[in-house]
Amino acid sequence: MQLSPLRLRLLVVSLLSVSFLGALDHTVVSTSLATIAGDLGALEHMSWIVVGYTLASTVLLPVIGKLGDLIGPRLVFLTSLLAFLAASLLCGFAPSMLWLVVARVVQGMSSAGLQLMSQTIIAHVTSPRERPRHMAVIGAAFPIAILIGPVVGGLITDHWGWPWVFWINVPIGLAALALAVVAVPHIETSAPRRFDVAGAAWFTASLVALVLAVTWAGDRQAASSAIVAFVVALLSFAAFLFVELRAPEPIVPLRLFANRTIAAGLALSAIIGIGLFSVTAYLPTYFQMAYRTSVTVSGLVPIATVFGMLVSNLVTGWLASRSGRYRVFAISGTGLAAAGLATMALLPAGLPLAVPMLVMFAVGVGTGSFMSLIVTVVQSAVSRSELGSVTASVNLVRQVGATVTTAVIGGVIAAGVAAALPSGFDAATLTPQLVHSAPLAAQSEIAGLYTDVFSPIFIGLAFTYALGVIAAVLLPAGRLPDEQGSPLDAEPLPA
Structure with missing residues (x-):
């Protein structure tokens, strides 16, 4: 079209x-969590404001992707937007934590529809050659939301009150809805097909159990619950595979994974979640402890990372649309990110903060160079009738990779710090303020400890990106075609 x-x-x-609304709602709440939990009298359940949103936005991806293929992305997109605005209103009026968490779950579900259908609609109305620059613009919503979300959330909470963190979505969303009704075209779908209810149910059950398991894994009191959730996840996933191999219209077409372009693209998307998104949340703590910076200053490093990602995402999208080339950006991007993370592992504590900022900026540049582009490449390898499903798969592996690895890294940090903490300090009550007020010798010892704990983490993430170089090389060489619906203009791999 x-x-x-x-x-x-x-x-x-x-x-x-x-x-941008969907991405911002994931980040803008972070600075308001303590205020919200305190007002609702449920500080112990504060994390569920985030977990409920993340869980819902992750597990519904394959379901929403399949619905987009069956009934058309326009209907799914507009319905998701209306549900998102209604949930935003309900969040602001929440009289209890249970009400708020349920409303956040609805927000997460509808946010998944917004993000996924945006990418799917662009794939339907543009040729593969045009698509990278448009996909890069839409993909810029996520890094921009990371950059400004916490600040916006803090300002709104301080001056208007926390309900407006959610209510601000409504006027902006209504304006976007009016524009979407006019601008989003009706896209014809293929003949009516059956929806894979059993596959959707088992897949949702396995992902819910997995996300809950990794969420509880770092809590000693919930260790038994985490084990049960892992077992449920494995059994549910086995049942899902059994159902999908026999379903006439599977919710996740397993045969697509035999396509080299799709398999390599999904691996690259997972590497973004595993290799960068997972560690970003821990960078401020690392710099507060190892470099002894303030809370405010420690935020400069993740900002530099995300800014590099934003710039690279836009530039490579434009370049890929001009040349049609895509493989070179994935190879150079994964290589640059791997080198940057390996360098982070070797940096001694005490260097000027500008040095790790520059290194992590390079990691962001490397990641951004193929972050949105790989979605376009994978979409170009399937028919129009499967665009929603394959786009959902790309996003799903990224989010699951980030969620699982975030929990693993958190456990490694907690265990490493507790095992080597100097006497007189308790890992359960250790704060940057406490460390900064300690004698210089103790500060230096703890700085070295955090450097030792984070170095193998950076090495592991660098190795992950090194595997990404292999996946990028396995992408078929060639150009994105000029015509919509044309297959990738593949060239033989060099000997």
Whole structure:
């Protein structure tokens, strides 16, 4: 389907606005959590404000992707936007933590629809050659939300009150809805097909159990619950595979994984979640302890990382649309990120903060160079009738990889610090403020401890990106085709 240049621009603006709302709602709440939990009198359940949103937005991806293929992405997109706005209203009016968590779950479900259908709609209305620059613009919503979300959330909470963190979505969302009704085209779907209810149920059960297991894994009191959840996840996933191999219309078409482009693309997408998204949350703590910075200053490193990702994402999207080349960006990007993370492992504590900022900026540049581009490449390897499903798969492996690895890294840090902490300090009550007020010798010892704990983590993540270089090399060499619906213009791999 070809749109006029004006309508295509309106469509991109609409999709960017809505994608930004969904991404921002994931980050803007972080600085308001303590205030919200205190007002609702449920500090012990504070984490579920985030966990409920993340869990819902992850597990519904394959279901929403399949629905987009069956009933059309326009209907799923508009329905998701209406549900998101309704859930935002309910969040702001929440009189209890249970109400808020349930509303956040609905927000997460609808947010998944917004993000996923935005990418799917662009795939339907543009050729593979045009797609990277448009996908890069929409993909910029996530890094921008990371950059400004916590600050916006803090300002709104301080000046208007925490309900407005959610209510601010409504006027912006209504404007985006009005634009979307005009700009998002009706996209014809293939003949009516059956929805794989059994596959969807087992897949959702396995992912819910897995996310809960990794969430509880770091809590000693919930260790038995984590083990049970892991067992349930394994059994549910086995049942899902059994069902999918026999389903006439599987929710996740397993045969697609035999396609080299799709398999390599999914591996690269997972590596982004495993190799970078997982560690970003821990970088401020690392610099507060190892470099003895303030809380505010420690945030500069993740900001530099995300800024590098944002710039690279936009630049490579534009370059890929001009040249049609995509493999070179994946190879160079994974290589640069691997080198950057290996360098982080070798940096001694006490260097000027500008040094790790520059290194992590390079890691962000490497990741951004193929972050949105790989979605386009994978979409170009399937028919129009499977765009929603394959786009969901790309996003799913990234989010699951980030969720699982975040929990693993948290456990490694907790165990490593507790095992080697100097006498007189308790790992359970250790804070940057406590360390900064300790004698210089103790500060230096703890700084060295955090450097020793994080070094193997950086090495492991660098190795993950090194595997990404192999996956990038396995992508078929060639150019993105100029015509919509054309297969990738593959060239033989060099000997």
